[in-house]
Amino acid sequence: MSLHLGDIAPDFTADTTDGVLSFHDWKAGSWVVFFSHPADFTPVCTTELGRTAALHSEFAKRNTKALALSVDPVEEHRAWAPDISEVTGTPLNFPIVADPDRKVAELYDMIHPGEGDTSTVRSVFIIDPDNKLRLMLTYPKSVGRNFDEIVRVIDALQATDRDPIATPADWKPGERVIVSTSVSTEDAVKLFKDVVEVKPYLRYADAPAR
């Protein structure tokens, strides 16, 4: 099944390092960063899972939970967890799905046979509280992900859900935003501070204070 932004993220029940989890029930009302890694006891993956653990409080501020997955069995995940803590300085604080029969990986199209073998590539799904897929990223096995970017996208998605805005290239929280093309400039000046019309279709404004 091919997944598209706006689709409902497929539900599943699976064993994890925190016990059996039913995805939609577990995430109930939260944003989720659901990401796959190729294998336990591998170097890039160790750094990625430690980095995700270190972001726990940043994710919590954004009502976001992390969930990892690989096709290794749960015993392997549990045996690997102390290495993540030792190497990165942060104990594992989110569940890793064990998917040895590849059911969830196939549901989310996380196995790309051209990438070497039948382990998962580095897929990322950001899923909103209504279970909708809001972002999909796919990285090769050899390249560790930029988790600052993942937090930045959550900030941008939450900002664009709150107000009729979009975010420009390389936007970071606190920077100026783009007024949605659905809002006239006449209405924009009532809604936003310091509206500047660069082109009729490109109006910058200060992000509404919260």
Ligand code: BEZ
């Ligand atoms: C790693 O995590 O280092 C890795 C895993 C599979 C393929 C390449 C790198």
